[in-house]
Amino acid sequence: MTGREILHKMKPDFWSDSESAIRKAYELTDSKILEKSMELGRGGSTAVTAILKNGDKLVVANVGDSRAVISKNGVAKQLSVDHEPDKERQKIEDKGGFVSNLPGDVPRVDGQLAVARAFGDKSLKKHLSSEPYVVEEDINPDTEVLILASDGLWKVMDNQEAVNSIKDIKDAQAAAKHLTEEALARKSKDDISCIVVKFQ
Known part of the structure; x- marks a missing residue:
């Protein structure tokens, strides 16, 4: 199922x-991944999404x-929440x-x-949530850039470092490439996926 079909x-x-x-x-999305676990395998995935509404409201999950x-x-400013097992220990224990x-x-x-929430991971699903954290953020003339990235970036670079490292790169795709290359240079051992959005 595509993102468009899910939205529909x-x-x-x-x-x-x-x-x-x-x-x-x-x-x-989680139910579709679990349905196809025989094809996709038993693993899972984290996710971050952002939708811009009417050009002035960003909805992040x-x-x-x-x-x-x-x-x-x-x-x-971090808009998402890192769902770490320690922070959700009680919920996990309440589920057995x-x-x-x-x-x-x-x-x-x-x-x-190493995360308390994810898509898929069928063998752990009884104890694992796929409920997203959702937040809205106003977009105004002060808004410069949005970075969406997997933990391979954030394990080796903090939020302000990431923003600082691309502030002079005008092209969003070039900025995303710079961040992934910097994560590799810092010997990141996790998956590195990155999207950069530049606001005008």
Whole structure:
């Protein structure tokens, strides 16, 4: 199912109730991934999405540790939430799961997954949420750039560093390439996906 098809099936309507519509879209996406787990495999994915409404309202949602960072007047602001197992330990335990915290490792759901929310991951789904964090942000003349990226970037660069490193790069695609190359240069060992949006 494409993003367009998911948006078309969303109830309620995105324009009148954006948050509920996005929550429904994330739920639909997760169910489709789980339905196709035989084809896609048992793994899963984090996600971050951003939709610009009427040119002045940004609706951002995420599951896991994929992150959205916006810059206004050169100041970075994180719009998403990193869904870490330690922060959601009680919810995970209430569902019958556990959070491991072994020396030298990060906290993990059932000793396996380093995020508390994700699409897919069928074997962990009983203890794992795909409910997104959703937030709206006003877009004004001070808004310069939006960065959407997976944890491969954020493990080696903080929000302000990322914004600073692309402030003089005018082309959005070139800015995204610069960030991915910088993450590789810093020896990132996680998946690196990055989209940059420049506001005029």
